Structure formats: structure tokens, C-alpha cells
Amino acid sequence: MIASDLLDARVLEADGQAVGWVVDLRLVLDGTTDGILARPRLHGLVVSPRTRTSFLGFERSDVRSPWPIAPLLRRWHRGTFLVHWPDVARVPEPDDADHPGPAVVVLRPGYLRYDATLHR
């Protein structure tokens, strides 16, 4: 699997209700050391209920300038949340003949939504 298989995929709840699109993958460098850096672990999916993509991550940071770009982008992407990877039940299969059409990510029942803000 490559990152593009997940990015821009529609996100569905277990009952089929659409909740948004995958706009980014949250990685944490806490795996086993591989070379100089730790190996990045896929921690979760950043999901936007309104847009397919993000612009410079304003909705995930505490940056408030330049005005009015930052507040506009923050409002445009409001509702963005983080879903932890263990809450993902199914991911898109590349070239899956049984599931043609746009790629979808299906979440587990009772999944939790976390604040997607990046801490410094």
C-alpha cells in the first residue's frame, strides 16, 4: 500500500454514512530505530468533513496569520478530526475488481474522533 491509496479516499462509518475525506496521514516516529531515525508508524487518518484536501494545515496549527487567509482556511476546514488507525476497519485495495469506483475507508463501530491539532 502507498500513501496515495489512502489520501483523498472517502471515509464511511460502519453503517455506510459518509463522514468526509482523508486529507492527511498522521505519522509518529516511535517505531524501532531504523538507521538514524525511528521508523514512522501510521498513527491515524486526518479526516475533513468538507473538503478533499488541505492547504498548509492551517486547521491543524495555532497559526493565526496572515489575516484573513488563516481564519478563512480555518473556517473552511472546520470539523477536521483525527481517527486513530486501530479504528479503521477496511482500507481501499488498489485495483480491487470487487469494489470498483472511488476508494473508501470504512471505520469501526464506536470509533472516536480526536482533535487533529499538531502540538509543538
Added chain:
Amino acid sequence: MTGAAPLLPEPRQPGRVLDARLHLLDRQVLDVDSVPVGTLDDLELGPSGPGAAAGSPRADDPPLDGTTTVVVTALLSGPVLGTRVFGGRPPASRWHRVLWRHVTDVGTAVRLANRGDDLDLTWTERWVRDHVVGRLPGGRHDPDAGP
């Protein structure tokens, strides 16, 4: 789960946090001498384990979902212009892989521990150097070496 529910605070993570699109994708890749060797076009993901970075994913690999710990195994660079405009993905044979173990720093650029000449990523540059530039009069002269 409803959209109106307040978001839970994200716990602090024990390691550095990176968002793939925000911090990695489309960044310039520099070799150990700070020479640009390419662009980070995609990331290869695979199950965590001792053999995670041993080779490219195979067609018979089990699907990855939340029950499997997934890690980044390699950086990918390839012909993505067409697929980004028209959709789809390049075939696996067209990707150039750089294993994550060669990455030394992630900042405004991604830095590697290797020299660019040792990477498959730069084969076109080497081919043009050997077969085109090298055959031009003076094409094998190193300007940094003096007259």
C-alpha cells in the same frame, strides 16, 4: 458517532509527529552532500516487523487495516504528474524506492545518508551524463578542477 460531538484531546505521542502531506510529500530529497536527487512523491506503507523494509509489497500480501501496525518502509519517487492530473497510480515497477533507514533528517527537505550516485533515483541523470554530455567536446572536463 455524530459530527456534533466534541473532539477528544489527542494524547501526547512519545515520538516526533509528522503529517504525510504537510511535512513529507513533495519535499525535495537531498543526498549526503546536499545535492538534490529528486522529489518525495509518495510513501510506501507496510506491516511493522523485522522484514518490513526488506522488499516491495507483493500482490499476495494481506490487506492492511486497523488490526495491523503499519509503518513507512520507503520513500517513493516516480512519474506522478499524469496520475495526479488524471487519477490512478503509476505501476509499481515505475517507482524508485529509497528505504527509510537512509533518511537522516526531515525538515524543509528530506536528507539522506547516501550519495546521489548510489541511488537508482538518479539513473536518468547518470545516463544523460555518460551518453550525451560526456560525448560533447569538453563534456568530460570538470570545471571545478581548474584548467
